[in-house]
Amino acid sequence: MSREIAERWYRALADGDRETLGKVLHPDLEVHVTPGMPLGLGGVHRGARAALRDFWGVIARHYRARAVPATFDALSDGRLLVTGRYTGKALGSGKPLDAEFTHLLTFTDGRIIRIDQLTDSRRWLDALAEDGPLDTIDYTGDNGVATLTLNRPTVRNAINLQLAEEFLIAARRCAADDSIRALLIKGNGPAFTVGGDISYFNDWHGPYGDLFRRMTGPFHEAFRILSRIDAPIITAVHGSIAGGGLGFAYIADFVLAAEGTKFATGFAAIGLSGDGGGTWFLPRLVGPRRAAQMYLRNRVLNAQEAVDWGIATEVVPPEELDTRAISLARELAAGPTAAFGRMRALLRDSWGNSLSEQLLAETEALAETGDSADAAKAIESFAAKRSPDFDGR
Template identity: 55%
Template sequence: MDRAAAQELATQLYRALSSGDRDGLDRLLHPAFEGHATEGLPLGLGGDYHGPAEMRREFWGRIGRSYAAHAVPAEFALLDDGRLQVRGRYQGKARGGGDLDAEFVHVLSFSDDRISGLEQLTDSGRWAEALAPVDLETVKFTVTDGVGELRLNRPTARNALNQAAADELYEVALRCAARDDLRALLVTGEGRAFTVGGDISAFAEAEPGELPAVLRRMTSPYHEALRIFSGLEAPIVTAARGAVAGGGLGLLYVADIAFAAEGTKFATGFTGLGLSGDGANSWFLPRLVGLRRAFELYYEQRVLDADEAAEWGLVSHVVPDEALEDRAWAAVRKLADGPTRAYCEIRRLLRDSWSSTLSDQLLKETEAIVRSGATSDAGRAVEAFLAKKTPIFEGR
């Protein structure tokens, strides 16, 4: 292959990676593709990858979950053995972290007019430095022994969601999605209220005519956070007390198990402000409580107490206020000790079932049980069952 043809294939590769063009990658990569990434890259990314699917899923896919960055080629040189050497820089930032600017050298191999190999050299230290998280103020986020805790942290404002909270919830969602060690997540709030929804004082500060732009800026990152949480590959438990209102209900919907303290109130509240609503209420409410009750919550500004919320299907358990966090923590730790990959498949199956036909869902169940059956956890659990022992799950 001459230099021009090799450079064109390389250019197409970087273009496909930048745009997320999976079909383009499939056309470019040879079935016998082999990749090697720099040893010492964070998140265990360094090492060998066999085949296009593994490279796409385990290397480029995991990079995409942790970084918003792309490779910018600058120099191309055809080597004596027919391989192409490309020099350039990775530019962008880590999701939830800092900027990434790292030089790279790629050596591409070719076969049958396709790319059959990629050897990567880059500054792994720069990649690790970029992952250093930015400071959070309106939310707290920690992960300990595989258990994450997201705690809304505006107690004096009853955890009302302002622009900073929307932005930081999006950051935390990205951090959760990027972690391989997260096995369960607890979502709760500091103080007397889980969240009263959007911060009305922030709306009132908008100049005349600016409210639409304020609402768009706030809902965009918040809605993306909810989308990521809903698809997170780890179970979520929510613990709510005091009040759950407006768009803040979205943080209740993304949970698989929801606890509410006795006396907690639930309401949409949008029409009282002349607003149509956000926080995925229009998607989740008809599915959880039915269309008629969803209209009741919107139009009549119905306020539910905790027992009614449980009866309507908004929460799983109602517990005494003093027992709320103990019960929620017990649930999230039990989930963290369970078969994480199986939970991930179950989570996806149940949430996707609302938009799948029976035939589609049956096919998805087969694919999911095959994937979960291939995990180490499944193999050990079968052995433990036959030996009449309690299985120990490691989440993989």
């Protein structure tokens, strides 16, 4: 019986048959995924709907892959051990994916209620890696710090389709590189970004709605990826940050704003509703009344107001912005990266959790980080009254 359920599950996954998936997956399903998987896939996904959205759904957006089972072994406790291979390719790079897997399936009431997955995360990472230079974004890595620089200075880093697509490539590179322990986002030229490229929009032949769907697809997926990496994110802004470009501030853990920087949504001025995650982030950062001011009345904030409202972390002199941002990125890169990742996840997921769910998530995250090499080293160092040297693991 358990093998039949498992085979139905594998077929439904391959076919994208959500009706069958709803029948074979228990609503309280837990999926325990190999740590180190790219795109925030590793860890625990609770609930069938969440797993379909945040695990298998993410895989479908970045890979054309299927799980091909080879052996089924029934265990004495009723669980089923399945081995096989993931085969296919990554959509962005076109590189092949061939990774072994082991699935331990637990059943209740004729449904799968728990899946423990082990797979070679390195093969998933390698398949995802997209090679070659980017034109609108400069992405580099050095000593654990990745730097993502918007690089359309002549148009004040206005966002067009190419920048949106290359932002997704850069986000994938960051997520696929387990040596990255901090991410710094900044912009070349006189402004961080003015938001959407109006001149580019005017040159578009066809309905604007089609263009905006094409642009927000990769643009929003990149933000989703970065929201789930372990590495802390620092965004350094100057000149102006507007429109969907505010998403680069929303996604950051720390936002350094040069004196004189202007923050604005600007959408109402061009008859658009907005993107970049602002309608989710802004009410949580500044409150619904202030968010309405920024959206409906195009309220423009200066750097200090952005700090006071909760969008930015601190104001710095323009000549010190790069130095301060790099210093902070290096400081964070020397920290307990795995613990930072759990902290980021707990803070992010708290918006959708009840208190009981959040307390349970804290317990599990604490147990995971408690088993880390960094925690063991830090606790020993604390007792010896010396500073720990974190490896990020």
